[in-house]
Amino acid sequence: MKKLFITLTALALVALAACGNGEDQDSNGDSAEVEEKGTLTFGVTPWTSTVPPTKVAKLVLEDMGYEIEETQADVSSTFMGLSRGDIDIFMDSWMPVHEIYFDEYEDSVENVATSYDNADAGLVVPTYVDDIETVEDLKGNEEMFGNEIYGIEDGASATEMIDDFIEAYDLDFEQVNSSEGGMIAQAQRMMNNEEPVIFYGWRPHTMFNEFDLKIVEEPAGDFFEQSSVHVVTNGELANDHPEVYEFLSNWSIPIDDVEAMIVEIEDGADEEEVAQEWIENNQDHIDEMLEN
Known part of the structure; x- marks a missing residue:
C-alpha cells in the first residue's frame, strides 16, 4: 500500500510538472508573440x-x-x-x-x-452675414467682427497661417486663440444672437452640420485651399x-x-x-x- 501511494504521488508530480511545462510554453509563446508585435x-x-x-x-x-x-x-x-x-x-x-x-x-x-x-478649410462666417463673401469684403469691415478672428490653439500651423493672412492682406484683425472646443463655443454664443463672427473652419467637422456657414473665398488662394x-x-x-x-x-x-x-x-x-x-x-x- 505504501509503495502504491508513493507511485501514485510520483505520477501526480510528473503530471503536474508536465502541465506546468505546458503552461510555461504557452506563456512563453504568448510573450514571444507580444514581443514580436510590440507596442x-x-x-x-x-x-x-x-x-x-x-x-x-x-x-x-x-x-x-x-x-x-x-x-x-x-x-x-x-x-x-x-x-x-x-x-x-x-x-x-x-x-x-x-x-x-x-x-x-x-x-x-x-x-x-x-x-x-x-477637405475644405479657411475662415468662415455665418450665412446671415450677407456682405462678406470674399477676403476683399473683409477689408474695412473688421469692426463688424469686433476686430477679432477666433482660431484654434497656439502652435498649430493653421494659427500661424491666419496670422500671415492678416498681415498679407493688411487687415485690422487680431487672432484670438483657444482650443477647438473653446473656439466653437465662442462662435456658437455669438451665432445664437446672430452677431457677426469670423473663425477658422474645416471639414470634416460637425460645425457644418450644426450651423449655416460659408467659407470666405480667397481668389488668390495664397493661404487657404482645399x-x-x-x-x-x-x-x-x-x-x-x-x-x-x-x-x-x-x-x-x-x-x-x-x-x-x-x-x-x-x-x-x-x-x-x-x-x-x-x-x-x-x-x-x-x-x-x-x-x-
Missing part, C-alpha cells in the same frame, strides 16, 4: 477629425496583436514625437498646411498614404513593423464617413463603439487595406 503609439491632436481614423486604425491593429497607446499633443509636438521615434503613427496630417513639418523633419518622418481628399488629409509615420516603422506599414500604406476612408462618425461621437456615442461599427460595415475595405 505602437498614435499621436492624437486635439481635433475632432483626428479621433475616428485613429480609433479605426487602433482597433484593426489590436486585432493584429499590437498593443496601442495614444499620446495627446498639439500638431507641432506630434511631429517632433514622430521625428524622435516617440510616436509611431499620426492619422490626421493636413496638406499643404503641414508641409512645414515635413520640410523640418524630412529625414525622420514619412507621408505614407492619403486618408481622404476634398486640403487632403494624410497618414504619417516615423521613419523606422517600415523596418520595425512592415505589416503595419503595409496596412497604413493602403489606408483610405471617405470624408463623409469621418464626418458622420464625428457627429455620433459628439452626440455622446462611445468613440471605439462608433469605430467598431464602421469596421463591421466596411469589412471588405478593411480586408483590402490589409492585403499584402
